[in-house]
Amino acid sequence: MSDIHKPSVLFVCVHNAGRSQMAAAFLTHLAGDRIEVRSAGSAPADTVNPAVVEAMAEVGIDIAAETPKILTIEAVQASDVVITMGCGDACPVFPGKTYLDWKLDPAGRGTAAVRPIRDDIRTRVQNLITELTPGDRA
DSSP, X not given: OOOSXXXXXXXEESSSSSHHHHHHHHHHHHHGXXXXXXXXXXXXXXXXXXXXXXXXXXXXXXXXXXXOOBOOHXXXXXXXXXXXXXXXXXXXXXXXXXXEEOOOOOTTOOHHXXXXXXXXXXXXXXXXXHHHSTTSOO
């Protein structure tokens, strides 16, 4: 059975090197192919934060091969839900999209400090899946 419209989510932060990468990885891991997932940054870093890679590996999700991506207007237009994580005015706003702001910041922190942020993101993503896929079990 195929859905007429698969919900799509874009996670945006400044560097696309930490929180947006964790959120995208959790959504992909937990929702499978039920939700289309994107992540991007308004000023992408060269690499994903090593503490974030380590913290995600601790919960069995490998994001070591991920690379930060630049935020594009097309990515925003193609998404139903845009979740910003500190990019502020750099995120374009389009009518008809759902915008959420998750205030989280693992930048410059070691793995121990990233763990609670990772766990918070997992909970938020689980709640998002429930909202976007009513009737399904996440």
